[in-house]
Amino acid sequence: MSRRPHSPECSPRPQKKQKQDRLTSENYKNGVFLAPMVRSGALPTRLFALKHGATMVWGPEIVDKAILHAKREVDPVTGVVSYNGVSRAIWTTHPVEKPHLIYQIGSADPELAVQAARTVMQDVSGIDLNCGCPKPFSTHSGMGAALLTNPDLLCSILTALRKAMPEQISVSAKIRLLPSQEDTLKLVERICGTGICALTVHCRTRNMRDKERAMIERLKEIVQFVEGLGKGIAVVENGDCQGWEDAKRVREVTGAHSVMIARAGEANPTCFSDEPLLDLDKTLLPSYLRLSRYLDNNWSLTKFCVTQFKGGRVNIKKAESIKTRQMLAQAKGYESTTELVGEWTGEDEMKRIIETIESNPPRLRRLQTLECASNEELGMPLSTPAAMASVIFPSVVSSCDEDISYTTPQNTQNPEPPSSCAPFLPNSFQSKGPLPAKSDPVTPTPTVAV
Numbered sequence: 001m002s003r004r005p006h007s008p009e010c011s012p013r014p015q016k017k018q019k020q021d022r023l024t025s026e027n028y029k030n031g032v033f034l035a036p037m038v039r040s041g042a043l044p045t046r047l048f049a050l051k052h053g054a055t056m057v058w059g060p061e062i063v064d065k066a067i068l069h070a071k072r073e074v075d076p077v078t079g080v081v082s083y084n085g086v087s088r089a090i091w092t093t094h095p096v097e098k099p100h101l102i103y104q105i106g107s108a109d110p111e112l113a114v115q116a117a118r119t120v121m122q123d124v125s126g127i128d129l130n131c132g133c134p135k136p137f138s139t140h141s142g143m144g145a146a147l148l149t150n151p152d153l154l155c156s157i158l159t160a161l162r163k164a165m166p167e168q169i170s171v172s173a174k175i176r177l178l179p180s181q182e183d184t185l186k187l188v189e190r191i192c193g194t195g196i197c198a199l200t201v202h203c204r205t206r207n208m209r210d211k212e213r214a215m216i217e218r219l220k221e222i223v224q225f226v227e228g229l230g231k232g233i234a235v236v237e238n239g240d241c242q243g244w245e246d247a248k249r250v251r252e253v254t255g256a257h258s259v260m261i262a263r264a265g266e267a268n269p270t271c272f273s274d275e276p277l278l279d280l281d282k283t284l285l286p287s288y289l290r291l292s293r294y295l296d297n298n299w300s301l302t303k304f305c306v307t308q309f310k311g312g313r314v315n316i317k318k319a320e321s322i323k324t325r326q327m328l329a330q331a332k333g334y335e336s337t338t339e340l341v342g343e344w345t346g347e348d349e350m351k352r353i354i355e356t357i358e359s360n361p362p363r364l365r366r367l368q369t370l371e372c373a374s375n376e377e378l379g380m381p382l383s384t385p386a387a388m389a390s391v392i393f394p395s396v397v398s399s400c401d402e403d404i405s406y407t408t409p410q411n412t413q414n415p416e417p418p419s420s421c422a423p424f425l426p427n428s429f430q431s432k433g434p435l436p437a438k439s440d441p442v443t444p445t446p447t448v449a450v
């Protein structure tokens with residue numbers, strides 16, 4: 001039995017109304033984004049990333065057919081929107097992230113991609129096409145990185161999405177580099193002709209492993225090329241960025257308009273802040289568990305996400321940390337984590353997240369290096385880094401001196417991607433019986449992503 005009855009309509013506790021202006025390519029510029037990550041890009045991770053500085057967040061890739069027959073249900077207490085299949089939630093979201101949320105589709109079919117986008121468009125601000133996943137389950141069916149060598153199909157999907165989506169839904173693509181720069185530029189030119197407003201480039205080729213260094217130096221020419229097309233399309237760098245401070249380095253090397261972070265965000269969802277949380281076992285972990293329980297996030301998914309956390313240790317001894325990890329490893333459900341969490345006040349966590357997002361809208365946070373920001377852009381005379389930082393990050397910068405560091409923070413982790421799979425069903429969800437035949441397709445969401 002579900003802990004709470006769900007409504008297919010909308011939450012009876014409406015959030016404070018947010019300005020729902022449409023995303024333009026400008027919104028994709030000067031930002032630091034949470035990358036699409038199957039499993040690791042779960043709702044609580046996205047919410048903490050937004051609370052701690054991410055400008056926008058991408059949801060995990062969902063294969064087109066997987067969402068088509070999902071039943072949309074709204075939790076009347078939390079407002080969480082679940083797209084439920086027969087035996088599991090395919091995808092969950094919350095209205096507070098909508099203005100900053102991009103939904104990523106895996107597809108090899110323009111028609112299905114459009115249907116999938118229509119299914120979720122009321123809950124998102126943009127649709128992104130995954131053109132980078134190199135895993136066989138994806139490429140065998142022509143999706144992901146297979147699209148890189150089938151530009152006709154790739155572009156037909158993007159064109160169809162742009163044509164079918166209302167103006168307020170942005171369309172973007174995430175690609176990998178091709179082995180040759182010339183071929184990459186040719187592909188980029190074609191993609192830029194489809195009406196997209198942003199292009200993310202994961203700076204590895206299809207055959208490169210994530211352990212190998214991303215070839216970010218190849219991006220500069222691509223950025224200049226796209227700018228030369230004069231369409232205002234934003235180019236987003238992806239690959240090996242460690243966090244907010246490091247994003248400045250990446251922008252300086254690549255000239256990219258924005259930076260997208262995957263594994264460092266998985267290891268520490270607060271890395272988007274100029275003051276990322278340290279001692280995660282004591283800071284983020286309890287909050288994450290409280291929030292996840294309140295949102296009814298599937299326990300196994302929550303456990304998976306928190307076991308990926310790896311922030312710097314300052315006040316916590318190694319032995320303490322090992323003990324916490326052991327407790328987590330043995331935990332069979334939220335109730336076994338009380339010692340780690342203390343009082344169960346997940347509702348307060350959610351309130352704080354909503355307040356932070358609403359009072360300091362993530363989309364307005366701007367990544368500006370001293371070199372690239374002009375006073376005119378920022379609308380005021382800014383003579384010192386401290387003054388600049390206080391404008392860029394008004395809620396988190398209370399005092400700041402001239403000595404702002406532009407180096408990669410120490411102790412940031414870049415772990416190997418874990419094997420991933422589709423999100424699990426929320427704990428409270430129980431199937432209300434099978435859907436009619438053929439209505440819940442078996443197409444899997446990826447088990448391992450790009």
Ligand SMILES: Cc1cc2nc3c(=O)[nH]c(=O)nc-3n(C[C@H](O)[C@H](O)[C@H](O)COP(=O)(O)O)c2cc1C
Nearest residue numbers: 035036037038060061239240261262263417449450
């Ligand atoms: C656990 C995990 C899941 C991922 N899932 C997706 C996905 O659903 N869609 C996608 O385009 N890329 C996916 N990726 C790739 C990342 O978005 C990103 O391109 C890659 O990790 C390189 O960025 P990084 O160096 O910041 O980690 C995934 C990566 C990881 C580690």
